Amino acid sequence: MSKITFAIGGVHPDDAKLSRNCAIEVLPLPQTMYVSMAQHLGAPAKPIVAVGDKVKTGQVIAEPGGFISAFVHSPASGTVKSIGPRKDLAGNPVTHIEIAVEGDEWVEGVDLSDTLVTEIPEERQAILDKIKACGVVGLGGATFPTHVKLNPAPGSVAECLILNGAECEPYLTSDFRIMLERTKEIVVGAAIMQKVLGGCRTVIGIEENKPEAIEAMRKAVAELPYKIEVLPLKKKYPQGGEKQLIQAVMHREVGSGGLPISVGAVVQNVATSLAVYEAVQKNKPLITNTLTVTGNCLPVEKQHNYLFRIGIPLSYIAEYAGGVPEGAAKLISGGPMMGRAIANLDAATVKGSSSILYLSEASTKRGQESLCIRCGRCTDACPMGLEPYLLNRLYKAGDVAALEANAAQDCIECGCCLYSCPAYIPLLDRVRQAKGMAMAAIRARAAAAKAAAEAKK
Ligand code: SF4
Numbered sequence: 371m372s373k374i375t376f377a378i379g380g381v382h383p384d385d386a387k388l389s390r391n392c393a394i395e396v397l398p399l400p401q402t403m404y405v406s407m408a409q410h411l412g413a414p415a416k417p418i419v420a421v422g423d424k425v426k427t428g429q430v431i432a433e434p435g436g437f438i439s440a441f442v443h444s445p446a447s448g449t450v451k452s453i454g455p456r457k458d459l460a461g462n463p464v465t466h467i468e469i470a471v472e473g474d475e476w477v478e479g480v481d482l483s484d485t486l487v488t489e490i491p492e493e494r495q496a497i498l499d500k501i502k503a504c505g506v507v508g509l510g511g512a513t514f515p516t517h518v519k520l521n522p523a524p525g526s527v528a529e530c531l532i533l534n535g536a537e538c539e540p541y542l543t544s545d546f547r548i549m550l551e552r553t554k555e556i557v558v559g560a561a562i563m564q565k566v567l568g569g570c571r572t573v574i575g576i577e578e579n580k581p582e583a584i585e586a587m588r589k590a591v592a593e594l595p596y597k598i599e600v601l602p603l604k605k606k607y608p609q610g611g612e613k614q615l616i617q618a619v620m621h622r623e624v625g626s627g628g629l630p631i632s633v634g635a636v637v638q639n640v641a642t643s644l645a646v647y648e649a650v651q652k653n654k655p656l657i658t659n660t661l662t663v664t665g666n667c668l669p670v671e672k673q674h675n676y677l678f679r680i681g682i683p684l685s686y687i688a689e690y691a692g693g694v695p696e697g698a699a700k701l702i703s704g705g706p707m708m709g710r711a712i713a714n715l716d717a718a719t720v721k722g723s724s725s726i727l728y729l730s731e732a733s734t735k736r737g738q739e740s741l742c743i744r745c746g747r748c749t750d751a752c753p754m755g756l757e758p759y760l761l762n763r764l765y766k767a768g769d770v771a772a773l774e775a776n777a778a779q780d781c782i783e784c785g786c787c788l789y790s791c792p793a794y795i796p797l798l799d800r801v802r803q804a805k806g807m808a809m810a811a812i813r814a815r816a817a818a819a820k821a822a823a824e825a826k827k
């Protein structure tokens with residue numbers, strides 16, 4: 371099996387896919403759900419229901435708040451109990467629609483059968499409209515509205531659609547499970563996006579540590595009438611990063627500040643492909659996703675992959691799975707490298723929720739920070755070719771111009787530098803802050819230039 375990968379940097383953490391053999395289970399509905407208005411990149415959605423309204427499963431309850439935004443649908447049938455601020459994962463107030471669940475009565479027109487629909491609609495705009503109407507966003511982490519990403523600006527040409535099946539973060543197995551259990555739907559979703567993008571080369575990239583998924587995808591591709599390749603990828607973190615996938619598959623570099631489409635690439639996650647299938651072929655809005663409950667302080671029998679309704683509180687899932695295990699020192703949403711600490715377990719799941727990860731004290735304990743010994747390991751590990759030790763120094767000095775000149779804005783927050791540093795310097799936190807400072811300067815300059823141009827008109 372020939373394997374490809376990106377050219378520079380990367381690390382090899384233990385993949386710890388402890389829940390890989392856990393088939394997807396359907397999580398039952400709780401009594402109350404909280405649907406966030408800010409579960410996609412871009413402007414928050416605007417509620418279009420009122421307290422006391424009766425809603426059905428799949429009904430639109432909020433509409434896009436801007437060009438880059440997404441529709442939000444009710445995850446169950448019931449009554450709107452409240453609309454207002456509720457704390458998200460990080461403890462920040464975000465508008466949620468609270469739904470008292472009374473059943474699971476779906477809106478009309480949704481095909482809830484398991485029948486595979488392989489015939490793809492002819493009209494490109496109708497497909498895009500359906501993806502938009504169903505609230506599909508990127509489920510690989512960025513939650514960028516999919517209908518926007520699949521509709522490149524005039525002059526941009528998609529030469530290659532890359533489906534990200536790398537799932538390179540340790541512990542996570544939800545993508546792996548859907549690649550095994552919803553294989554053909556994912557392939558049809560890829561073919562739909564391929565059609566929207568004008569029939570470009572389409573590749574499903576899967577890391578070599580998932581041979582069963584590679585085999586299942588190859589079989590599905592062989593049995594379906596589309597032109598799609600399945601490419602095994604070397605196991606190396608962060609193989610699933612957009613820029614790293616593009617480099618591995620297309621041997622092209624996305625320039626500083628550039629978008630994948632600037633080199634002819636569109637990258638979508640396998641879970642997004644499944645959501646596209648359900649939207650276009652089944653008329654089913656994005657109200658479910660798959661989530662892994664895992665960690666090194668959980669016994670094997672308490673590891674799970676769940677199909678959950680979006681809006682179920684994380685605490686309900688944790689309870690259903692057996693409770694927060696003793697010895698869990700850290701709770702993370704996402705993987706251990708790029709995930710976010712769960713500050714509020716009562717937070718509602720959102721479209722992009724992918725895990726509840728419990729890590730033990732021993733695995734999260736870091737040594738005392740000491741001085742940089744200039745070993746260069748962070749630079750060797752950085753897949754973006756940055757110099758994290760230097761960015762750390764410039765951040766501490768508050769030198770925004772030098773941070774920008776040294777491309778802090780290109781950091782993909784992968785954590786490879788932190789993982790590699792023998793001096794236990796919290797490089798990820800510092801580089802994240804440094805990136806924020808550089809991005810703020812870039813945005814401020816762009817806004818000033820726009821204002822000056824408008825003043826001249
Ligand atoms: S977090 Fe940023 S600086 Fe650190 S290795 Fe990743 S891309 Fe490089």
Ligand code: SF4
Nearest residue numbers: 742743745746748791
């Ligand atoms: S890995 Fe740590 S100690 Fe080594 S150069 Fe980078 S910041 Fe310094």
